[in-house]
Amino acid sequence: MTAETVQKQQLELAALIAQNTNVDGIHATAIARLFLIRASQPTAPLHILHKPALCIVAQGQKQVILADRIYLYGSEQCLVVPINVPIVGQVTEATLAAPYLCLRLDLDPGELGALMLETELDVPKHQPLQQGLSLSPMTPPLLDAAIRLMRLLETPQDIAILAPLIVREILYRLLSAEHSPCLRQIAMGDRRLHAINRAINWLKNNYSKPFEINEIAREVCISPSTLHHHFKAVIGMSPLQYQKQLRLQEARRLMLGDGMNAAIAGHQVGYESPSQFTREYRRLFGAPPSCDIARLKSSSEA
Template sequence: MKTTEIEHSTIEKQAELARLIERFSSQDGVHATDISSLYFIRSSNTTVPIYQVHEPALCIVAQGKKVVMLAEESHHYGISDYLVVSVDLPISGQIIQASAEAPYLCLRLNFDPHQVLDLINEPACSANPSTGSRRGLYVSQTNLPLLDAVVRLVRLLENPQDVAVLAPLVIREILYRILQGNQGESLKQLVMTGSHSNRITEVIQRIKQDYDKPLRIEELSQLANMSPSSLHRHFKEVTAMSPMQYQKQLRLQEARRLLLSASADAADIGFQVGYESPSQFSREYARLFGLPPISDIKRLRRDQGHWSY
């Protein structure tokens, strides 16, 4: 197929994906589907930054634009790009292009790293453990084979009786296409047993499990089989932040969730997520979210627009 034909086919697939997402998400919000790992997101408006701990997933924007912040890094993506998050990361996401006439339309396909590990045992996807670590989030350019597989997955929703048998096969193809992409090596290294990146994912899971407890770098170093300095370096390569900064993000995002869902005192919530000083909790909360806890929660409840993208 000639370059111009590929470009034309890619544009057609992008338009078809937008039509399908709009069909299955007639209102703004996050929409679950009959495929348990597949979600559609629609918004008729741009948004303020929305904070979440993003689990491993592929995100493809079919219409509109978004920017994702990971620590101090900003990652922009729109209809010609896709986002891969390959390890649990605390991020903020902001829709920067959307309107009632042309709403933001996005597909999110969650995946289990074990699905990727199963694929890299195939000769076409094999990799060797790297001495370096790779970032757990990246944006890459969408290509026709990936778009074609994604559209076929969404089309399965038109025939629910086919989902149980065919969806796992198409999802496997989608993951294969990602691994074959120009940044697929990053995903390979994060799931490959023995790689530095994979050992950091084990540390991340421990920090998530014990986010409200004091951070013990020596224990984390032993878990990763690294020196403290090596752990710090590889952790920052994967997450763009130090273990302490990562834990702080987890604590503050969980505190915000608890404050939104309960009427508990802010100081009590601070203690609950691991802070020993109410003043330190309030100060760090304001630094991340822009306002102290009570003022921030009042703003969120007033706006009635806080939901996870």
């Protein structure tokens, strides 16, 4: 396939996303787990807990930071997030005339596992753990499948029958390409990743509790040292650092969305010391709570 053909595909995908996103933001679609994202200007860094997903940028550019690693990608690459990870995302290239346009398809590990079994794809034994993000070149077959999935939004009557088939093709393309090592580990229930995922879920549900690595290790049935080692290999940070990010992100949400003051929000997420909360909040978000929330409110009103 020629470079000219690929460029035409990218232009068509961008046009399809633009047609279905009239304003900036994240837009749900009639296709299950398919979301479209539009931004008409570069955005401020946003701290989020990213769910397992495939992200395809049709136009513009984005930067994602996981722990100390920076991933910069545009229409030439696609990003796969195989496990829940706390990232900092920022649209770096977007204008009114050429907005940032992205397709996000949330992934179902069970669906990936069933497809792997059916296609007899396997995971090499003793494969090293993969970090929680995978960035690789966009392939023409994957781009073609994404375009066909987007076209279904123009014929809603076809979605129920054809969308699952195209999603299945997309998953097959991912499992057969450079993303396969991390996805195959997730799909086949790698015991180490299963333990990490259980630890993540435990931390999400108990982030306000005092951190006890022994308690979490007992919950996921591995030793504390093994949990710490595997967790850091995949997520890029320790379980304690992960819990801190969950706490601070939730406190930010409480202050921004519910109007809570910093002292109450910090206590609600598990901080006994207001000064420690302010100190760690500033370290993560670059400003103390009051200044950060004022800046966020100002930018949303602009």
